[in-house]
Amino acid sequence: MSSLLVSNIKECVDTCIHARWIIPMDTLSSAVGADHHNRNEDGYLTNYSLVIHQGVIQHILPRETTLRNFQAKENVYLDNHCLLPGFINAHSHAGLSFxxxxxxxxxxxKWLRETIWPMEDAYLEVxxxxxxxxxxxxxIRNGITCFNDMYWVPRNTCQVAQQVGIRAMVGIVAIEFQKECNSTLEYIAKGEEVWKEFGQCSHLHFCYAPHAPYTVNDETWKVIVSRSLSHGLPIHTHLHETAEECEASSKLDRQSPVCHLSDNPSRPLSNLKRLGLLDCHVIAAHMVHFDKEELEWMASCKEFHVVHCPTSNMKLGxxxxxxxxxxDAGINVALGTDSCxxxxxxxxxxxxxxxxxxxxxxxxxxTSVAAYESLSMATSRAARALGLQHKIGTLTTGKEADIIAIDLKxxxxxxxxxxxxxSxxxxxxxxxITDVWVQGRRLLRNRQLTTISxxxxxxxxxxxxxxxxxxxVGNHK
Amino acid sequence: MSSLLVSNIKECVDTCIHARWIIPMDTLSSAVGADHHNRNEDGYLTNYSLVIHQGVIQHILPRETTLRNFQAKENVYLDNHCLLPGFINAHSHAGLSFxxxxxxxxxxxKWLRETIWPMEDAYLEVxxxxxxxxxxxxxIRNGITCFNDMYWVPRNTCQVAQQVGIRAMVGIVAIEFQKECNSTLEYIAKGEEVWKEFGQCSHLHFCYAPHAPYTVNDETWKVIVSRSLSHGLPIHTHLHETAEECEASSKLDRQSPVCHLSDNPSRPLSNLKRLGLLDCHVIAAHMVHFDKEELEWMASCKEFHVVHCPTSNMKLGxxxxxxxxxxDAGINVALGTDSCxxxxxxxxxxxxxxxxxxxxxxxxxxTSVAAYESLSMATSRAARALGLQHKIGTLTTGKEADIIAIDLKxxxxxxxxxxxxxSxxxxxxxxxITDVWVQGRRLLRNRQLTTISxxxxxxxxxxxxxxxxxxxVGNHK
Incomplete structure (x- = not known):
């Protein structure tokens, strides 16, 4: 590389993006290729370029150096814009959008029993x-380059994401309602088949996705914990979303639709700890309600990640x-939209x-939760939550080119x-948000979707x- | 009118806006001209038109009836859009935008003393x-057709609002810091001059705007209460924005920059009640902190309106x-952005x-605070808060044509x-938000500002x- 910089022969690459600002979201390590002394103390670079080849960020260099040394198939000049790592939506249910x-x-x-589940029962397939x-x-229009999805038919999510080119972590769903399958184990087996079928696609990733303590029983949790450990896949679930879930489970109040399915009268996390969940890589959506002891459990677990979904938590009360x-407890937190x-x-x-x-x-x-910290929960921290920090989450040489541009000026x-x-x-x-790249492929070009009509x-x-x-539709049983 | 509807001669009017949906925000009274039976139970009309002439809403009629009976200088077809009363921003400081x-x-x-006030001291005029x-x-781009502004130089707000054509309620400011004037009474006198000068402009309205209990002393409050009552102008102020303001005032803690300027050790509202404030039309910005007794005082006052500024209240802690x-107590609430x-x-x-x-x-x-209720706080309730409900706040025959269009489809x-x-x-x-009219004048046309470059x-x-x-800049003294 250093020899190239002094020669007159320009290296051919796929894309160079020249931006007014770049926020790599990687302040703990210096971006290779970038002069660290030029980086503003707030963690951004001015008049730098990203050099992208074969879907990977090859260099982050001052614009002049980039233009002197690289011949790109496409040069993109974004003089009013800031580049960021693509946003990672760490908790979604894409199929619910209608x-x-x-x-x-x-x-x-009430919303699940009277609106969502009955509608799904009746019309999901179509x-x-x-x-x-x-x-x-x-x-994509909202700058999301990767979403962590939990919905009934993982094959569908894979097919659409593959066709469109967006990155996804797809949940191998488990739930005790028999909708698409005859048993919960069949759900898991079917999901694992999808994992095998699509696992080679470099922008699809997989995890287990047991829906929630109140829809998955202890036997199923044990199977999932064991498979998570043996296959090295994270577990994505809804956890402690409501106070009612915690209280009903403690009292084993079966009248409550959100009482956990265990016979163990305890709060859900305590029961799942007993079943070995905290030995796994956990992506816990919501976690609105927890006590001091539970906070310590989460903090002492190496791979316990919370997905904070502020809008959904308010809207559903x-x-x-x-x-x-x-x-403060050192627990990693990502952000999620939940379903729209x-x-x-x-x-x-x-x-x-x-x-x-x-x-x-x-x-x-x-002073609580500074702007940069909040931004990291949609980028670098979210990548860690999904176990994808080696691939995405920061703009760093060697990582995949999942990038967004925001016009500020x-x-x-x-x-x-x-x-x-x-700003x-x-x-x-x-x-x-004007432009979105996933693996160097431009899925949004000057606000126009390129792979979706x-x-x-x-x-x-x-x-x-x-x-x-x-x-x-009637209420869900 | 009814004779016109059966004749063949079309009435000439300025503008007809034909929209997919109209939400008049006036469910307590039927819109004259509209067939009330066609109104959806959620309070909206489908395929209706607004007929506007000389800045006033003349009719709200089904599209067919409108086209049959009116010849408009301009017909605007908005088939993907919903029309609403223009948003009223009930608490702003436009001059702070830089x-x-x-x-x-x-x-x-800290923000006031270390950032805002010192910068204003040094550079306000320029x-x-x-x-x-x-x-x-x-x-205007955000659909705001009227803003209730409090800032140092009311003449400036009037001049710019008049030039642009936006509606404003302009505060006759009072504050004990001597910046633009040599005394607080001079502030008030100068503001009243502006009121006299611009009071004939039909889209400018006025109120007294004592800044806050911690910046305005009892003598000034007495003058303002008296003038508000004699001139029939509302009083717009910051009230109970922080817990510190209430506590410091109760203890007369002069070390606190937000202790009220009274010698009466009490919470600010209690002191202002003593000074007669609750006999006036009050527009109280924030009101984040209040106790049960204060809630009763506010509820028993005929014209006590609160401006809820949710983002600002969070951002400033x-x-x-x-x-x-x-x-629930029956107090009218409007919404405000506060300053950007x-x-x-x-x-x-x-x-x-x-x-x-x-x-x-x-x-x-x-179920707390339904969508329609929240929308009313930016339209009909906000108009009541400003005492302008006879002119604006709903799409009703006879009211001024302050209207916005939102493209939903x-x-x-x-x-x-x-x-x-x-939605x-x-x-x-x-x-x-594609189009904005104030008094029938189109200030935003298909997303383009028409009176501002x-x-x-x-x-x-x-x-x-x-x-x-x-x-x-140094800290404010």
Whole structure:
């Protein structure tokens, strides 16, 4: 490399992106190729370029050096923009997108029993593929380059994600309701088949996804813990989302739809600890409710990651996750949108701003959870949560080129720009995300999706809205 | 009118807007001209038109009837859109816009003393006009047709608002710091001169705006209460924004920068009640902290209106306003952005969504503060708060034509649309606001500002950013 920099022969590469600012989100280690002394103390580079070849970030260099040394098939000049690692949505249910706004203002258990589960029971098979396209179109437009998805048919998620080119971690789902399969073990076996079939696709990743303590029994949890350990796959689940879940499980109140399925009268995490969950790599969505002992358990576990879903937790009446307590205890936290049926957006900028704001409101301390920390929960920390930190989450030489560009200077809404981190976290909105790359492939080009027909997605939505909007379904048993 | 509907002669009018949906935000009274039986139970009309002439809404009629009976100078067809009353930003400081992002994560009193006040002391005169243009450009793009502004130089706000055509309620400011004037009474006198000078402008309205209990002394409060009653102008102030303000005032802790300036050891509202404030029309920004007795005082006062500023309250570490307690007590509540230096956006859709979400999160009840109620706090309730309900706040025959259009159907982010109210409150984003009218004048036309040069605003911002970004100022005394 160093010899190249002084020769006159330009190296041929796929893409060079020249940006006004780059925030690598990697302040703990210096970006190879970048002059560390030029990096602003706030962790961003000015007038640098990313050199991308074969889907990988090859160099991060000053623009002049880049132009002098590299011949790119495509040079992209983004003089008003900031480059960031692509956002990672660490908790989603893409297939639920057609239920956005169908029924509002229901508490979680009522919403599941009276709206979501009955509709899924009746119509899952028919709407699933189109709904997944709608969600993925929205996610790419919102700068999401990777989503950690839990939904009934992992094969569908893989097929659509592969076709579109977005990165996904796909859950091998387990739930005791028999919908697609005749037994829970069949669910797991089917999911593992999908893993084998799509596991070679370099932008698809897999984990086990037991739905929740109140929908998965102890026997199934044991099977999943054992397979997680033997296969080296994380476990993604809903955990302690509501106070009711914790209280009902402690009292084994079977009248409650969110009482865990164990015969052990305890809070769910305590029971799952007994079953070995804390030996695994855990991606725990929500964790709104925990006590001091549970905080210590999570902190002492090497791979326990929480996914904070601030909008969904409020909208379904679950409460506020005490984010700063988790961070103070050294627990890694990522951000998630949850489904757009309980959000009702797949907007990571919204979750990033909210995470920073809610912590300040809850603690009445404006210094709680700084802008950079909140941004890291959608990028570097989220990659760690998914166990993908060697591939994505920061803009670092050698990592895959999952990148987004945000236009800060053309919008009155983000001006002045004193610190790009602050502008992105507290002021930028979705429409300012102009370009998205996954593995160096440009999925959003100047705000236009390149691998999805927006017209077609909207046409399908229109059709499904007319159908689903008038269905009357009974409550879930 | 009824004779016209059966004749063949078309009435000539200025504008007809034909929209897919209209949400009049006026469910307590039927919209004259509209067939009430056609109104959906959720309070919206489908395929209706607004007929506008001389700045006033003349009719709300089915599209066919409108086209049959009216000849408009301009017909606007918005087949993917929903029309709403323009958003009213009930608490703002437009002139602070250049301080957006200048210094982050400071608690309120530190932020005022170490960032805002010293910068204002040094540079207010020079940046003020350009900063006001930036804020107003952002507000119009965000669907704000009226803002209730408190800032040092009311004449400036009037001049810019008049030039641009946006509606404003302008505060006659009072504060004991002598910046622009030699005494507080001179402040008031100067503000009243501005009121006389601009009072005939039909889209400018006035109120008294004593800054806060910790910056205005008892003598000044008495003068303002007396003038408010004699002139029939509301009083707009910051009240109980922080717990510290209440505690320090109770203990007369003069070490605290937010201790009220009275010698009466009491919480500020109690002292102001003694001084007669509750006999006036009060627009109280924030009200994050109140006890049961204070809630009763507010509820028993005929014209006590609270402006809820959820983002600012979190960002400055003030806490969460117990919104549902205010509403349950029958107190009228409006929404405000506060300044974009503490938000950092002037985005009413963000505040509307947040108000609905925070109440659900705080109460752990998904039914708390429904979507329609939150939307009313930015429209009909906000108009009542400002005492302008006879002019604006709903789409009603005879009211002024302050209207916005939101494109719901062209965006994956708001589809499906089962209920336009839910789509707007929980999913729609700024970029979907395409058109804005104030008094029938189209200030935003298909996303383009018609009375402000965006290029010029951005050019000025660039210049001021370079200047203000490097200034070092001492703390405020």
């Amino acid at each position: 239920f956005r706004g169908l029924k509002e203002e229901q508490n979680l258990s 709407y699933l593929r189109d709904a997944t396209f709608l969600a993925i179109a929205e996610m 679950c409460g506020f996750c005490p984010l700063e307590s988790l961070l 049926a309980s959000n009702n957006s797949l907007d990571m900028l919204q979750e990033i701003k909210l995470a920073a704001l809610l912590a300040k409101g809850r603690t009445r301390d404006a 053309s919008f009155v809404e983000t001006n002045p720009v004193y610190h790009p981190v602050s 992105i976290v507290y002021s930028a909105k979705r429409e300012q 927006l017209d077609n997605v909207l046409k399908q939505v229109e059709r499904w809205q007319a159908f689903l909007g008038v269905q009357k | 301080f957006r992002g200048l210094k982050e994560e400071q608690n309120l009193s 940046y003020l006009r350009d900063a006001t243009f930036l804020a107003i450009a952002e507000m 003030c806490g969460f306003c117990p919104l549902e307690s205010l509403l 230096a503490s938000n950092n956006s002037l985005d009413m859709l963000q505040e509307i969504k947040l108000a609905a979400l925070l109440a659900k999160g705080r109460t752990r009840d998904a 062209s965006f994956v982010e708001t589809n499906p649309v089962y209920h336009p109210v839910s 707007i409150v929980y999913s729609a984003k700024r970029e979907q 965006l290029d010029n605003v951005l050019k000025q911002v660039e210049r001021w950013q370079a200047f203000l970004g490097v200034q070092k």
